[in-house]
Amino acid sequence: MSLTSQTPFVAPRTVVDERADILDYRVLDGEEWDRAIAGFDGVCQEQLFAYAQLRWPGVALEPVLFSQGGRALGGALVMLQRLPLGLATIALVKWGPFLADNQAGDAEGRMAWIIDTLVAEYVNRRGMMVSIMPKVEASEDNRVAAMLAERGFRPGVGVRYPLRYVVDVTLDDDTRMAAFGQKWRYNLRKSLKAGLDFEMAAPHEVERFMALYQAMSERKLFPDFSGIATVEGLMAMPEGTARPELFFVRHGEKTVAGAVIFTAGDTACYLYGATDDAALDLRAGYFLHWHIIRWLRDNSRAKLYDLGGTDGFAGLHQFKSGMVGEAGHISPLPPVMNHATHWRAHAMGAAAYKGREILTRSRDAVLAARLDLQRRFKRGVKA
Structure with a gap:
């Protein structure tokens, strides 16, 4: 069953997959999602629908809940950014995916299972580039980033001060x-x-x-x-x-x-x-x-x-x-980890990230120069 949406978010639906390596997953509406994940260990503000719809109004949001045997294991708020001319789409998960129970004995296995399910849906079935920005961990060796690398994800752009x-x-x-x-x-x-x-x-x-x-x-x-x-x-x-x-x-x-x-x-x-x-x-x-x-x-x-x-x-x-x-x-926060198997998604996604990096640095430089002039003017007035 498809999860494809052309609207800011999709109507709730469930996919039950009988392959052993894929979890059951369901897209929730925004309010239901924010209630469902409120008690999860790994929840963070970037994964809240209420936050994302205000912070990133130009993207479609798919709040995906992963489960096994009716028990919720974790989630991922997937942001879908269509690239110019509709040639490709980036499916971005920021500070996710995350688990309901970080202390579970098989927590790493559950995380790997969720990642594999995301890849199956967004990379393999829908031909998108999946970009995952893992949360910070108490080590330079980020476990989620390592899991992603093992599955063919490649490091992309990182934050300037990680x-x-x-x-x-x-x-x-x-x-x-x-x-x-x-x-x-x-x-x-x-x-x-x-x-x-x-x-x-x-x-x-x-x-x-x-x-x-x-x-x-x-x-x-x-x-x-x-x-x-x-x-x-x-x-x-x-x-x-x-x-x-x-x-x-x-x-x-x-x-x-x-x-x-x-x-x-x-x-x-x-x-x-x-x-x-x-x-x-x-x-x-x-x-x-x-x-x-x-x-x-x-x-x-x-x-x-x-x-x-x-x-x-x-x-x-x-x-x-x-x-x-x-x-x-x-x-340090690891860089965004990207994965695509379709050549168009890979090429367009990489170009989009590079273009955004150039634009962001240019914007920062212009604003910093303008603020510096304002400060100098303010000091001159006080003098």
Whole structure:
């Protein structure tokens, strides 16, 4: 049975395949998908339908649930990007596929099974290029990337700054405090004496965060290629889904820092953060993350807290590496892994990725130059 769709997402349907190497799989509608995967160990924000439809509005989405004997084993939100003239299609899975149970004794076998099923459907049957961007792992040798390579996938374009900073959130307060870098621990202790308050906010308070973020953006004039426009949609997700949580730090009545945190699954993720002018002297960022780590330990299933990357900023590297300290890991994201057996899909897909890389670097250079001019003008006005 075909899963082909010409619409943003397809109607639910099930494929039962009797070959031993292929799982049963079913395409869900968006809301059903977000509810179905909310309790999976490997769920992440990039695999949420609510996120992807806002972040990537030009692609078709196929949320595929894999099962065996009626038991869900994992999933993959597949993004279908048709290339110019309809000559080929790329089926992209970003930070997936993922498992329902990462601790299962045959977890690696289940992941391999899911990958083989994706290849059978999108590469072999539909003639597409499949591109998979695996999640970061606590090693330079990414197991999922290795599985893909064994199946004929080839490395493609990687992110410019691939290191991800991941904190262990399972430790008690004293052990976690001791594991921070020395300077990070010093600044945290200063913040704990600064009269700050930490609070978890309701989803409807997202406008409070967006106002803080907007003010910070105007103040710092930094290039922003993030998915910040998705925040309000994410916070509007219904109960029973992997809706992020919202946290703030106050100094008196004034909000000085805030963060949107993905808390579902076994790896939480820092999505977006914002600070006020006063936050630096108050060391509010240290205070905020300390309490987020403690909240995750006490209120979620998360074992790890992914802080993201640095985009090459030395200050972010210092801050995040100090937070990881001796309990967590700093590991690279592998490049996207591509596989196609049809010559047209392979050639067109490779050309599309190369073209996108050139355009992205050109855009970044132009924006960086423009922001530099704005900063110089701003300094000149103040002088």
